[in-house]
Amino acid sequence: MGSRPGYVMIRVLVVAALAGLALAPGQGASADTDEDGQKLFTFKDSRITESSGLAVSPTHKDIYYTHNDSSDGPVFFAVGPDGRTRARFTLQGAVARDWEAMAATKDPKTGQGVLWFADIGDNFDGAWPDVSVYRVPEPATLRDAVVPATRYRFKYEDGGHNAEGLMVHPRTGRLYVVSKEFSGSVYEAPKRLRTDRTNVLRKVGFAPIMATDAAYAPDGSSFVIRTYFSATVYRAPGDQIARVSMPQLEQAESIAYTLDGKALLTGTEGKNSPVYRVPLPDSVLRETAPYPTPTPTDETKKGTGKGGATTLVADAREDSGADAGVPGSAVALWLAAAAGATGLITFIARRTR
Structure with a gap:
C-alpha cells in the first residue's frame, strides 16, 4: 500500500x-461548555502542552496529576486547584514511548497512594511487541524529585492494539486497558502482575468507538469510558448504565472521578488547557449506589448467608449492542x-x- x-x-x-x-x-456535546460542566482550572505550566492523562490524588487534598503525551519524557506533574504546578516528578529508569493514560488508587493495606502510568499508545496498531504500565508510590512530599517505578510489560491475547484508556479497580487492584479503535475492547490484566515476564491482557468486553480514556469510580461500583463524543458509565463490561454529556473540547483526552464519586473530571490537550468538572446525573448516582440488605422474611431465609440476610444483586442487563456510547x-x-x-x-x- x-x-x-x-x-x-x-x-x-x-x-x-x-x-x-x-x-x-x-x-453528544453541547456547544456551550457551561451547560455540561464547570471549568475547574486551567493548566498554567508552559511545560504541560499535551495533557493526556488525569487523576485525583488519593492522599493530598486538592491535588491533581497529569502527564504529557509522547512529546515528553517519563515525567508527571502535581497541580493545585488553581492550575499551578506544585511539583514535577521523573520516573527512575522509565521510558515514555507514548504515554496515554494514568490512574490513582490507594493501597488498602497501607493507605498509601499509588499512581499508574500507561505507555500503551500504538499508532501503528500492533507495531510494538509489547506495551508497558508503570506503578509508582505516590510521593509523600510535593517537591520536584526522581521517584522509583515498577515496570510491567503487557501483550494482548489477540494481537497488538492502539489504546488510550487505563483503569485500576480500587478494591481488587486489577488493571484494565481500553483500546482506541472503531471496534474497541476492554482488556483485563492478570490478578497478579509479574515483572519477570510479559503479562497477557485478555478481552472481557466491548468499548465505545475511539475511546480516549477510562476510570473506575472510587468505590469500584462502576467505571466510565471517555470518547470524543461523550462519556459512558458502566456497571461492568457490556452493562451500560448511562451516557453522560461532556463539554465541547478541542481534543477530549482524559477523564477521572472526583474523590466522592459524584462527578467526573475531563481534560484536553494543548497549552493552557482546561479541566472541567461534570456532575453525574442523579439517575446514575442511584444506579451505582450500594444496594440495601433487607430484613429477611420467611421466603428469603432459605439459602441466605450468615445471619439470614440476603444481599440484593443487580439484574444482568441484556447486551443489545447499544452501548457504543454514541x-x-x-x-x-x-x-x-x-x-x-x-x-x-x-x-x-x-x-x-
Whole structure:
C-alpha cells in the first residue's frame, strides 16, 4: 500500500477529521461548555502542552496529576486547584514511548497512594511487541524529585492494539486497558502482575468507538469510558448504565472521578488547557449506589448467608449492542467518513507505488 509513513500520515488526518465530527453540535456535546460542566482550572505550566492523562490524588487534598503525551519524557506533574504546578516528578529508569493514560488508587493495606502510568499508545496498531504500565508510590512530599517505578510489560491475547484508556479497580487492584479503535475492547490484566515476564491482557468486553480514556469510580461500583463524543458509565463490561454529556473540547483526552464519586473530571490537550468538572446525573448516582440488605422474611431465609440476610444483586442487563456510547447518527457519520478515508488512502497508495 505504498510507503508506510505516507499511509500513517493520512490515517492521522482521518482520525483528526473524525474527531472534528465528534464535536459537531447535537452529537453528544453541547456547544456551550457551561451547560455540561464547570471549568475547574486551567493548566498554567508552559511545560504541560499535551495533557493526556488525569487523576485525583488519593492522599493530598486538592491535588491533581497529569502527564504529557509522547512529546515528553517519563515525567508527571502535581497541580493545585488553581492550575499551578506544585511539583514535577521523573520516573527512575522509565521510558515514555507514548504515554496515554494514568490512574490513582490507594493501597488498602497501607493507605498509601499509588499512581499508574500507561505507555500503551500504538499508532501503528500492533507495531510494538509489547506495551508497558508503570506503578509508582505516590510521593509523600510535593517537591520536584526522581521517584522509583515498577515496570510491567503487557501483550494482548489477540494481537497488538492502539489504546488510550487505563483503569485500576480500587478494591481488587486489577488493571484494565481500553483500546482506541472503531471496534474497541476492554482488556483485563492478570490478578497478579509479574515483572519477570510479559503479562497477557485478555478481552472481557466491548468499548465505545475511539475511546480516549477510562476510570473506575472510587468505590469500584462502576467505571466510565471517555470518547470524543461523550462519556459512558458502566456497571461492568457490556452493562451500560448511562451516557453522560461532556463539554465541547478541542481534543477530549482524559477523564477521572472526583474523590466522592459524584462527578467526573475531563481534560484536553494543548497549552493552557482546561479541566472541567461534570456532575453525574442523579439517575446514575442511584444506579451505582450500594444496594440495601433487607430484613429477611420467611421466603428469603432459605439459602441466605450468615445471619439470614440476603444481599440484593443487580439484574444482568441484556447486551443489545447499544452501548457504543454514541448516537446512531454519529456512528453513521463516522462510517461515511471512514469509507471516504479508505478511498483516499487507496488512491494515495497507488500514486506512491
